[in-house]
Amino acid sequence: MRDRDRCLPGSREIRQEGRSPGHDGGLRGKAGRVAERIVIVGGGFSGLACADLIEHTLPTAEVVLLEATERLGGRVQGATLGPDRIPIDVGAAELYDIVGAPHLRRLVDRLGLPRRPLRATPTYFFDGHRIDDEGDLATALGDRAARHLAAFWHEVERRRPTTEYARAGHPADGRHPWSACTFADLLETIGDATAERFTAMQVHSDLAVAPSRTSGLYGVDNLLIDHPEYCRMFTIPGGNDQLVQRLAESLRCEPSRHARVSHIARARDGRLRVTSDVGTDHADAVVMALPPTAAASIAWEEGAVADAVSEHCAHHTHQTGYLRVTLLAATRFWADDLADDYFVSDAFDGVTVYDQSPEPRARTTPGILSWLIAGEPARRLAELSDDTVVAHVLDAAPPPLARLGSCVTATRVDRWFGARGVSHRPGGPRALSYVDRHQPVAGSPHLLFTGDSLYDATLSGALDAAAQTVALLAGQFSVGQFGARDVLRAAGLGDEAALSQSTEPPRRRGSDLPFLARPGVRA
Numbered sequence: 001m002r003d004r005d006r007c008l009p010g011s012r013e014i015r016q017e018g019r020s021p022g023h024d025g026g027l028r029g030k031a032g033r034v035a036e037r038i039v040i041v042g043g044g045f046s047g048l049a050c051a052d053l054i055e056h057t058l059p060t061a062e063v064v065l066l067e068a069t070e071r072l073g074g075r076v077q078g079a080t081l082g083p084d085r086i087p088i089d090v091g092a093a094e095l096y097d098i099v100g101a102p103h104l105r106r107l108v109d110r111l112g113l114p115r116r117p118l119r120a121t122p123t124y125f126f127d128g129h130r131i132d133d134e135g136d137l138a139t140a141l142g143d144r145a146a147r148h149l150a151a152f153w154h155e156v157e158r159r160r161p162t163t164e165y166a167r168a169g170h171p172a173d174g175r176h177p178w179s180a181c182t183f184a185d186l187l188e189t190i191g192d193a194t195a196e197r198f199t200a201m202q203v204h205s206d207l208a209v210a211p212s213r214t215s216g217l218y219g220v221d222n223l224l225i226d227h228p229e230y231c232r233m234f235t236i237p238g239g240n241d242q243l244v245q246r247l248a249e250s251l252r253c254e255p256s257r258h259a260r261v262s263h264i265a266r267a268r269d270g271r272l273r274v275t276s277d278v279g280t281d282h283a284d285a286v287v288m289a290l291p292p293t294a295a296a297s298i299a300w301e302e303g304a305v306a307d308a309v310s311e312h313c314a315h316h317t318h319q320t321g322y323l324r325v326t327l328l329a330a331t332r333f334w335a336d337d338l339a340d341d342y343f344v345s346d347a348f349d350g351v352t353v354y355d356q357s358p359e360p361r362a363r364t365t366p367g368i369l370s371w372l373i374a375g376e377p378a379r380r381l382a383e384l385s386d387d388t389v390v391a392h393v394l395d396a397a398p399p400p401l402a403r404l405g406s407c408v409t410a411t412r413v414d415r416w417f418g419a420r421g422v423s424h425r426p427g428g429p430r431a432l433s434y435v436d437r438h439q440p441v442a443g444s445p446h447l448l449f450t451g452d453s454l455y456d457a458t459l460s461g462a463l464d465a466a467a468q469t470v471a472l473l474a475g476q477f478s479v480g481q482f483g484a485r486d487v488l489r490a491a492g493l494g495d496e497a498a499l500s501q502s503t504e505p506p507r508r509r510g511s512d513l514p515f516l517a518r519p520g521v522r523a
């Protein structure tokens with residue numbers, strides 16, 4: 001049930017005199033208000049999150065959500081593997097609880113879903129060494145490399161405090177000096193080639209691109225996912241797709257499936273006419289909750305609008321891809337050797353391997369391992385047959401998994417490219433203002449864009465973008481100005497205490513390398 005008292009104040013009474021309602025009747029809310037009819041294009045996490053935030057924020061709004069496919073959730077996708085139909089995540093596998101920006105965690109909690117934390121100090125396999133703690137790292141990389149790496153992490157903490165990290169991807173980032181250099185340039189400042197290679201490997205699964213193709217700041221922000229004082233990771237037991245399912249169930253609006261939008265035009269009354277496989281809708285506002293490559297394929301009647309949309313999409317299209325390879329083994333024989341929720345290996349330029357076993361601590365029950373192969377190696381492998389891909393993965397498995405091939409009972413390969421891929425340069429090559437990001441068509445403030453390619457290519461970034469989108473919508477349809485924080489608060493996701501303005505570097509844990517356990521201090 002909605003807590004109506006949380007809605008933002010001042011949602012306007014009757015507006016725009018003389019405006020004639022569309023064929024749908026220009027819906028009237030209770031209390032004689034004209035309801036804003038807002039069409040959301042795309043039923044992935046961004047579209048669903050926007051619908052949720054609108055329903056909490058704009059009490060008179062009528063939301064229409066159009067999804068092209070049968071399934072809601074987009075790149076948050078679950079599946080099952082093996083005869084026992086064990087649930088697995090084939091899209092987004094880890095959720096981020098960012099210190100100072102707890103909105104995603106709070107959404108999961110508000111939806112009544114359970115959370116399971118993921119350990120943030122995993123094992124690394126690098127240059128034939130196994131690295132579990134700082135001592136292993138010094139042995140594998142050498143003392144010099146370890147010293148340079150520690151100095152680099154200190155510098156990262158100093159130049160990217162947690163308060164800034166909590167607002168990663170927002171326009172202020174454009175002024176950060178690391179926005180103006182590539183991540184490859186920044187890695188060079190480490191001053192030790194082995195330490196540079198290790199760092200590039202460590203972050204490759206998240207960045208999904210070579211360091212020369214993204215900014216220094218975006219590289220660092222992805223690295224800081226591994227810093228437990230900046231970010232904690234969790235999953236939803238039974239599958240992360242429950243997040244989108246539960247979100248969809250909690251909405252007042254009923255999303256339309258098989259409703260691919262093909263055409264958007266301005267109607268005579270100034271509203272927007274949205275044509276989809278299920279008919280035509282007239283909208284006071286349209287929210288495009290699509291990756292830019294999908295938005296670019298929609299036809300726009302007016303030339304000027306088409307040009308502006310095309311420019312917006314070009315600015316934000318920096319797609320890279322993933323290949324997720326999931327293997328079911330008869331037993332989780334690696335339980336004693338690889339006890340963490342994931343490990344990182346230097347295979348495929350850097351790959352994260354998630355343990356998605358149904359019983360994460362058991363030894364004798366079936367085990368599931370999921371390789372998230374990223375960027376160029378993923379693109380090359382994706383052209384091969386599934387069996388060949390699996391053979392490559394088994395070849396590249398680290399020593400504790402040497403006998404994996406003989407235990408595999410089922411496999412699944414998912415290809416995530418094009419509009420289903422991720423951006424390696426969210427926000428584009430130069431930071432835009434909120435208005436230019438979300439309302440890129442001059443003279444059409446009611447045409448808004450949102451999605452994970454605008455701030456950060458994650459669910460956290462998508463939620464930031466959704467909150468800002470709804471704040472701009474609230475500004476259009478309400479009396480007064482509202483910020484994204486007001487929207488999050490109205491939706492029960494704000495946390496003022498966590499958003500303190502402290503710029504102190506995070507409290508040190510006595511470790512020089514926060515992504516690693518210290519010798520003998522493994523949780």
Ligand SMILES: Cc1cc2nc3c(=O)[nH]c(=O)nc-3n(C[C@H](O)[C@H](O)[C@H](O)COP(=O)(O)OP(=O)(O)OC[C@H]3O[C@@H](n4cnc5c(N)ncnc54)[C@H](O)[C@@H]3O)c2cc1C
Binds near residue numbers: 092291462
């Ligand atoms: C393999 C992989 C792993 C990932 N891992 C993580 C992770 O661990 N943690 C994390 O936070 N993030 C992760 N991400 C990123 C995360 O999945 C995305 O940030 C998020 O799902 C984006 O949601 P979205 O709604 O913006 O886009 P999408 O999920 O792409 O949703 C867009 C929706 O629009 C629909 N659509 C397209 N065209 C039309 C049209 N013309 N009309 C109507 N509907 C249309 C699509 O069918 C789709 O449902 C991962 C992504 C991938 C691909």
